[in-house]
Amino acid sequence: MTDAKPPFDRVIILVLDALGIGALPDVHLVRPNDVGSNTLKHVVRDAGGLSLPNLERLGLGTVAPQSGLRVEAAPIAVHGIFNLGYKGADTYLGHQVIMGSRVPDVPEELFEVVRDDVAAALRRAGHHVEPAGEGLAALFVDGRMICGDNLESDPLQTYHCVGSIDDMPYEEIVKVGEILRSVARVRRVVAMGGYGFKAADIRRCTERRPTGQCGVNNVALGLYTSNYVVRHLTRGTKPDVQIPTILKKAGYEVELIGKVADVITCEGAHKEPHVLTQPVLDATYAALARVRSGLIAINIQETDLAGHDESAERYAACLRLADEGIGRMMAMMGPRDLLIITGDHGNDPTIGHDKHTREFTPLLVWTQGIVPKGIFMRDSLSDIAATVAEVFGVDAPEIGTSFLDDIVRA
Incomplete structure (x- = not known):
């Protein structure tokens, strides 16, 4: 940990579970059932259109221009696209990578x-x-x-x-x-x-x-x-090389809300493993009112459940509620708060099966006064953890490349 004052006091990571924006190019080889998947596009289509004003102004439609969302001419966020950085399509694996560690090497068996x-x-x-x-x-x-x-x-x-x-x-x-x-x-x-x-x-x-x-x-x-x-x-998690544990050991507050509280190990973190979206959002608002410095990581899971349920209508309803919550979160944030929004994989409810889909996910980064720009393709979700580490001047996680240089305030 350095003696320099961090550029932000708090980082909020919001994972919209299963928010995929198009199949990865390797699916025809490794997951042929996912060919043609595009969770966001197909949810918007089957819902008869969708308005997500906060996510749209951040740039979600800009990085997913075929989705049917409004393409914002001047997004207010740094915006890009993530390659997953791991094999398959799984919330547990995705969150290990988001927090900065390689996928755990454990037996795989029926x-x-x-x-x-x-x-x-x-x-x-x-x-x-x-x-x-x-x-x-x-x-x-x-x-x-x-x-x-x-x-x-x-x-x-x-x-x-x-x-x-x-x-x-x-x-x-x-x-x-x-x-x-x-x-x-x-x-x-x-x-x-x-x-x-x-x-x-x-x-x-x-x-x-x-x-x-x-x-x-x-x-x-x-x-x-x-x-x-x-x-x-x-089993098989590696907390010591993940950003929540690194921050906790450095004396920062760490809050894990929603599914992330179950799938990420961090001794001493405040955990609230809610499933339904509204309790997750309420816990997030409470954390924003309580936490003074450190990490608030949130997973909104109901979008993923809607994908498993093969219900585009339910997925759309969850996105609307999440979008409202994002607007309230942004209103509660100060100039020394940084918001990072992404997904962990896809779960296209229209693809014809009830499993996750291997898709790109969005990257939306916002703080008050940020200079918007497109940074587009990032190789791995682990870049989030690396960026958080650089923000706070703590030890780097096991993997990831920081994009902090792309976060500039006017």
Whole structure:
């Protein structure tokens, strides 16, 4: 940490989960199902048009001119486009890169590989375990919940435990998820709960995919539209080389709001892992009123859930609410605050599948008095972490190239 006064007291990173603006050029080789994806363009089209006045004046339509948003002739922000900087398309991986570390190197395997070990661990803890059905690798636990592959994630990376909060306290789902986490070697275990369905519905919606994945079809279940509650139990993170932990160790405040609170490890950070957009925004306003110096990182997740639900209308509604929130955030910001907005991947609700899509994401950077300019293509989302490190004069994260030189005030 240097003795010089940082150019900003606070940096706000806002990730609009799954805000993709066009397929990466390698999708025909690595993800053929994503060919033609363009989340923002197709959401705007299927919503019959969309007005996002704050994002538009920042330059979202300018960096995505085919999206159908207003192309601002004179955007007020530094604006550009991100290549993801990691393989695949995943929130957990995307956030590791955004915070400045390489993707963690952990085993990738289907749930069926560890199924017997998971079943044994659950039985030792006193749970009743049986197969979810004939020919299914997923497990039916205590006659109430399913453990298996998460079907909305890429194969080999994520398992889930799904239960009805109408049938049991959510904490019971989390406890089973923690046992699954203790055995699983993959990056992420997701403990998922919702309302309005029963155990029989969960079992009925358990299926095997051609990828070999076996778990609950959460879209068919209606989980993502049922006041969804979630915890992400991760493995393989490298907090010591990520900007939240670097800042915390340097004495700065760090607040993680929304999904980022679950997928990023930072000891001592203030965390609020809300799912619904309005509670995320309310927590953000409170953080802006409370935090004096440091990092406020926010993830608005409902856009991603709308993509999984294959609902362009819901996605558009979430974007409208987020845009209103961005306007309020900007009004609360002072001249020593810096706002950085991006996405972590795409999730095109019109592409014909319920998984993430591998897409470019926008980069919008604003502070009072900033000199707007287009910086266009950045190689990696990790450039955000590198920029934050340079702002505060702390140790650089593991990866990333700063764009602080492009942030000039009149």
